[in-house]
Amino acid sequence: MAVLLERVIKSYRAPDGSAVDVLNIDRFELAPAEHVALVGGSGAGKTTLLHTIAGIVTPDAGKVLVGEPGRMSDLVDLSEPARDVFRGQNIGYIFQTHHLLPGFTAIENVLLGMSFTGRKVDHAWAKHLLIEVGLGERLDYKPSKLSLGQQQRVAVARALANRPKLVLADEPTGSLDPTTAAQVLTLIRQLCTEVSAALILVTHDMKIAGQFPRVVQLSELNTFAR
């Protein structure tokens, strides 16, 4: 799946009613199956950018085109339910703080990732993903019984559960120690390659970014981040 952002502008309303500008992106392009690291400091608009690409929020102006080259859809033109369905079927999201559902086991959290695709739930695929991330022995463990690194691995497996064409990772290693962070990063890239998914990983860590074939500075991309 490819991504193309054109003249995207997004601002939010502050508590005092004033407008807070977050994104002003002239153009951003991602080729199918391409892996790119987006680097930016706190408040640079990293999360808002990912939310915009995922269709969670819509920009105030501009186009957000996603899809196979030649058959891309502008998420801005889709209704919210259509964006939700598109996201459920095509996009995997890895949050900074894993955001696993506490009452669900590891495998149930992964199954959640494929529950809104409209397709039949694939238990075997969910189990395979957990085995791939090294949690084959922890399928029925709830998040409270897993370490932070293990929880993030489950989150990675969940993001790949719907066999997405695009994976968005918002500082997935931010709260992990360096060793675990490196392991998780490797897993993310490996699994994305396995399913031929494009990957946009947002990070503030240049060491992490340096492992990607392409690094984009958010300050160059987003004029409001400068």
Place this chain on the structure above:
Amino acid sequence: MSFFQLIFKQIRQRSLSTILTTLSIALGVALAIAIMVLHRESRSVFGQTDFGYEVLAGVKGSGLQLVTNTVYNIDRSPGNIQFSVYDRLKADPFRRDIRLAIPIAVGDSYENLPIIGTTPQYFGFNDDGTPADESRRFEYRPGRSFEIAQGKVLHVDRFEAVIGSDVSRRTGLKLGDTFQATHGFPQPGMQPDVHEEKWTIVGVLAPTRTAADRALYIGLTSFYTIAEHGDAELQRHAARQAGVPFKEPVHDHDHDHNHDHDHDHEKHFTLAPDGTIRLDAHLLEARELSAILIKTRGGFNAMNLIFNLNLQPDVMAVNPATVMRDFFGNFLDGPVKLLLVISALVTVVAAISILTTIYNSVSARMTEIAILRALGATRARILMMICTEAAVVGLIGAVIGFFVGHGLAGVGSFYLAQQFGEGIAWARVSAIEIVYIFGVILIAFVAGLFPALKAYRSSVATNLSGG
């Protein structure tokens, strides 16, 4: 995971609050169901409008007391009518309206179960013990006549008795046993006044699920052999003949536990070698009855008979169905409606409990909801999930309440059977109950709508960021 798997997972996550909310729903539903069942079924038992006879004749006074005492064997007898009233029914102008008239005499008991004096016609037999014709067969309910399950029907002129199906279980009496009657219904602590005469049980009735199951029936003639009955009736008859008021004497039966109560009562009958009783002529004239059950020839005949009998100075006639219908309509419908309103309020309170529980739950899991949205769940799906969650809690509570309600009605039935000899069909389910259950589920679904709207309107981006 499927839609319902997600919902049950969410419900189990908050099991304690879910259990408490479910119990409050169950309580409201159980109350409502129990009231509906008890009202409906007790009405069919005590408010029956399907009597096998149209007229009940007795002393002038309370029609309700006459019916409850004669039909259900509860309450005190309102008093007696002269036997001559029964004789008059065999002549014009009453004869033309009457198909069958059954005399009834009450006043004594055995282990607090009523003893009723009557004739073989009451059980569908002629005086000689042969089955009566279809047209002259007494029915206590339309299409339902008494059946002798064991032995034979009693002889009206002998010391023979037929007992209801429940009497054996309660007293241990069985076919061939004898028993003595106790005067009235002694209260606990009182010394019972046991009459000298003995009756032999010659028959046991098949169960009827009416008050008849817990009664003992003796031949009407034998009823008058009880010395105190005979003496009292003779004294009342003498007073009537003299035109003076009769004062019922106070007979102190408690002064001596070993006192022979009959040593100063004269016998007013003779006994033939075959056991047949012959009442003395003066007693025959002085006999009284508690009531007469009358099967008329049909609609207008019943109205005509009631009208003509009520013109008589010494008797009152009522339609038992009308009496019970009026009783339920005037006295019971109001309180029952009030109870139903209370149970409806309890159900509403339970629905508010669902609303509160789920609202608090939604508020606590806004991040979870945002995650589900990020994974592809639409706003509408989230709204349906939360409303369905509320409906499922309502359904579980309603089902539990339904069974508990019928169980409570079963307890009520047991109590009614113990007290009045008639239980109710407590397990029977009516359409209104099903409608009510669906109504509870709908109310629960609607109660879930308010917290669901909160989730519906929530911002994914804001809640994913934790604020």
